[in-house]
Amino acid sequence: MIEDYRPGSFLLTSPRRAVLATGERQIVTEPDPDELAKRVTKLLVDSDTPVAVGALPFDTDAAPHIVLPEAARWSGPLPASPREPVGAAVSVEPVPSRAGYARAVAAAVDSLRAGELRKVVLARSLRLTMAAPVDVRTLLANLVSDNASGFTYAVDLPCASGRRTLVGATPEMLVSRTGMTVVANPLAGSIPREQDPEADRAAGESLLASAKDRDEHRVVVEAVAEGLRPFCRTLAVPAEPSLVKTTAVWHLSTRIEGELRDPGITSLRLASALHPTPAVCGTPAAAARSTITALEPFDRGFYAGAVGWCDADGDGEWVVGIRCGELTEPVTGPSTMTLYSGAGIMPASVPELEVTETSAKFRTLLRAMGLHLDG
Numbered sequence: 176m177i178e179d180y181r182p183g184s185f186l187l188t189s190p191r192r193a194v195l196a197t198g199e200r201q202i203v204t205e206p207d208p209d210e211l212a213k214r215v216t217k218l219l220v221d222s223d224t225p226v227a228v229g230a231l232p233f234d235t236d237a238a239p240h241i242v243l244p245e246a247a248r249w250s251g252p253l254p255a256s257p258r259e260p261v262g263a264a265v266s267v268e269p270v271p272s273r274a275g276y277a278r279a280v281a282a283a284v285d286s287l288r289a290g291e292l293r294k295v296v297l298a299r300s301l302r303l304t305m306a307a308p309v310d311v312r313t314l315l316a317n318l319v320s321d322n323a324s325g326f327t328y329a330v331d332l333p334c335a336s337g338r339r340t341l342v343g344a345t346p347e348m349l350v351s352r353t354g355m356t357v358v359a360n361p362l363a364g365s366i367p368r369e370q371d372p373e374a375d376r377a378a379g380e381s382l383l384a385s386a387k388d389r390d391e392h393r394v395v396v397e398a399v400a401e402g403l404r405p406f407c408r409t410l411a412v413p414a415e416p417s418l419v420k421t422t423a424v425w426h427l428s429t430r431i432e433g434e435l436r437d438p439g440i441t442s443l444r445l446a447s448a449l450h451p452t453p454a455v456c457g458t459p460a461a462a463a464r465s466t467i468t469a470l471e472p473f474d475r476g477f478y479a480g481a482v483g484w485c486d487a488d489g490d491g492e493w494v495v496g497i498r499c500g501e502l503t504e505p506v507t508g509p510s511t512m513t514l515y516s517g518a519g520i521m522p523a524s525v526p527e528l529e530v531t532e533t534s535a536k537f538r539t540l541l542r543a544m545g546l547h548l549d550g
């Protein structure tokens with residue numbers, strides 16, 4: 176299926192299936208969640224378009240980008256393929272610097288200890304100026320090969336001229352709806368993987384035992400359960416997190432499953448009810464958002480948003496838009512790829528460890544691009 180990806184297409188793969196959508200019949204940018212879900216469902220029911228695809232930005236006041244494509248098709252999980260080079264970077268600019276990020280984390284820890292906040296997620300970026308155009312199809316194939324148990328995606332984003340594409344491989348599913356069954360799988364609490372298998376296992380176990388990480392995780396599970404409860408007749412929330420791993424990091428994970436009260440609630444409506452969870456924002460959400468605005472020197476755009484699809488029955492799958500880069504291809508001049516990586520900050524956070532954790536998270540994209548850089 177990846178062979179058929181073209182610039183401008185939408186692709187989302189999961190361990191169960193992949194969806195590829197091409198062309199744009201209509202774009203919906205309504206920010207109100209109820210209105211957005213209603214409008215998209217009406218367009219799907221009134222047309223022969225099988226699915227709507229797209230992304231919600233991090234900022235819930237900003238416009239979503241939901242597309243009714245010309246054509247869409249599903250396949251089973253995508254196979255791994257031989258790795259191919261993607262392209263070299265001529266310059267790499269960390270924004271903020273690693274030291275600047277450590278200072279922002281220290282400032283957030285001060286606010287957390289003062290009791291204004293319970294948790295906040297702070298991100299940093301790496302701006303890569305590319306020596307040659309990036310072949311997104313090859314990048315996607317490399318991401319799929321490295322992240323068989325994750326969700327690889329490419330979304331075309333609104334752009335005044337040239338092209339902007341969000342590309343990534345996230346381990347985190349925000350929410351899926353299949354008939355009356357709703358599943359959410361929040362992740363939060365992380366530790367970098369180790370090369371040595373014994374040390375790697377020990378790192379995972381230390382994460383599972385870490386009080387700071389379990390608190391950081393609990394905040395997200397509580398918010399997701401609270402967000403789903405009004406829509407669900409039943410909701411099963413495991414008391415204990417489990418471990419999941421990507422090639423770069425271990426995470427704490429909790430799979431929540433519920434049964435919908437009302438078949439009219441679509442996967443898109445559920446996604447916008449949950450987004451942004453404290454896995455990307457914090458608690459309380461409004462205070463966390465102001466802290467993010469004050470401490471991060473960039474606009475997140477669609478990083479830490481949601482990416483997914485919704486069909487005419489309301490079924491669909493939405494993932495958290497992390498472990499990604501935003502590729503900007505201007506009409507003239509070099510392409511840039513801005514990678515984003517964030518970490519949940521708690522009162523017990525140590526700034527240098529959050530720098531190391533965000534470095535490890537950059538590796539998902541750096542590795543798939545064939546770049547051996549220490550972000």
Ligand SMILES: C=C(O[C@H]1C=CC=C(C(=O)O)[C@@H]1O)C(=O)O
Nearest residue numbers: 363364365454497516517518519
């Ligand atoms: C915000 C990111 O990760 C989130 C998801 C899983 C674990 C996280 C953590 O442990 O900090 C983050 O909350 C990111 O990768 O940019």
